[in-house]
Amino acid sequence: MKTYTGGCHCGAVRFEADTDIGQVIECNCSHCSQKGFLLHFVPAGQFRLLKGEQNLTEYRFNTKKIAHLICSTCGVESFARGQNRDGTPTVMINVRCVDGVDLQALSIKHINGKDF
Numbered sequence: 001m002k003t004y005t006g007g008c009h010c011g012a013v014r015f016e017a018d019t020d021i022g023q024v025i026e027c028n029c030s031h032c033s034q035k036g037f038l039l040h041f042v043p044a045g046q047f048r049l050l051k052g053e054q055n056l057t058e059y060r061f062n063t064k065k066i067a068h069l070i071c072s073t074c075g076v077e078s079f080a081r082g083q084n085r086d087g088t089p090t091v092m093i094n095v096r097c098v099d100g101v102d103l104q105a106l107s108i109k110h111i112n113g114k115d116f
Contacts, residue, residue, distance in 0.1 A: 013052030029113030
């Protein structure tokens, strides 16, 4: 397991997460596809928001179960909070916002979120 850092474009929001990023999810739902997300899920206890809580704007849609957290300065969503199917708190990290990750080296799992 490695500690990764990341954040939004302007740097107002910064986080770190303890995880192994090898496979990411690319979802075709209207939200994820329009934003070009590559997602990696971590248990909430392995994620730490380092700065920028006051800079986050929350957006919820559809079932309203996921708190999409957007930097109010630059508009980038570097992560979202929700829960997995068993109810455990989970953070969805936008891997495109993680420092130093070679996106070409990742395995991408395609999810059909459009039909959920």
